[in-house]
Amino acid sequence: MERYLHYRSAYIAGRDSLASNALVHAVQELETRYETEKKEQRILSLEQEKELQQLRIRQKNGLIAGLGAGAASMLLLAFLLWKVLQNRRKIHWQETRIQQQKIKELEQERQIGFAGAVLQGQETERSRLARDLHDGLGGMLSGIRQGLVGAGEDSPLIGRAIGDLDRSITELRQIARNMMPEALLRFGLK
Numbered sequence: 001m002e003r004y005l006h007y008r009s010a011y012i013a014g015r016d017s018l019a020s021n022a023l024v025h026a027v028q029e030l031e032t033r034y035e036t037e038k039k040e041q042r043i044l045s046l047e048q049e050k051e052l053q054q055l056r057i058r059q060k061n062g063l064i065a066g067l068g069a070g071a072a073s074m075l076l077l078a079f080l081l082w083k084v085l086q087n088r089r090k091i092h093w094q095e096t097r098i099q100q101q102k103i104k105e106l107e108q109e110r111q112i113g114f115a116g117a118v119l120q121g122q123e124t125e126r127s128r129l130a131r132d133l134h135d136g137l138g139g140m141l142s143g144i145r146q147g148l149v150g151a152g153e154d155s156p157l158i159g160r161a162i163g164d165l166d167r168s169i170t171e172l173r174q175i176a177r178n179m180m181p182e183a184l185l186r187f188g189l190k
Contacts, residue, residue, distance in 0.1 A: 130179040133172055141169050 145165040148158055 126179045130176040134176040138169060138172050141165055141172065145169065
């Protein structure tokens with residue numbers, strides 16, 4: 001019996017040892033599976049977080065791109081508005097200059113018209129004065145000369161008076177001609 005007990009205790013010890021080894025191996029295998037699943041869950045969770053983060057980054061990039069495009073559009077719009085305003089100012093300035101130029105031209109035309117009217121009045125007055133001198137005074141002096149010639153040229157006083165009258169008539173004709181030159185009578189004053 002002793003032998004039996006000894007074998008039995010060896011058997012129980014061997015069985016316990018085997019069971020313990022199998023149990024340890026099973027526990028280790030379960031721990032390994034658990035750790036593997038836990039790591040797979042963590043990997044899956046990290047992958048999901050990564051995808052979520054990438055979506056957020058895309059969303060932020062899209063927002064940044066949209067804001068950048070909006071800012072660029074606003075800058076372009078502001079530039080175009082500035083150009084339009086600048087062109088309007090330039091057009092207004094040019095219109096003002098054109099109006100001032102027209103006013104100047106009208107003033108010059110008025111002055112030219114006024115000067116023309118003054119010259120026309122002077123021309124008319126000179127023409128009238130030249131006719132009066134030539135026809136009126138010239139005719140009278142010629143009549144006096146003829147009367148003196150008819151009275152006789154023998155007297156030195158009468159001869160000298162006739163000479164003075166001839167010089168006066170020539171001077172009168174010269175003055176009348178200078179006041180109304182032939183070219184002015186033919187072509188007029190332009």
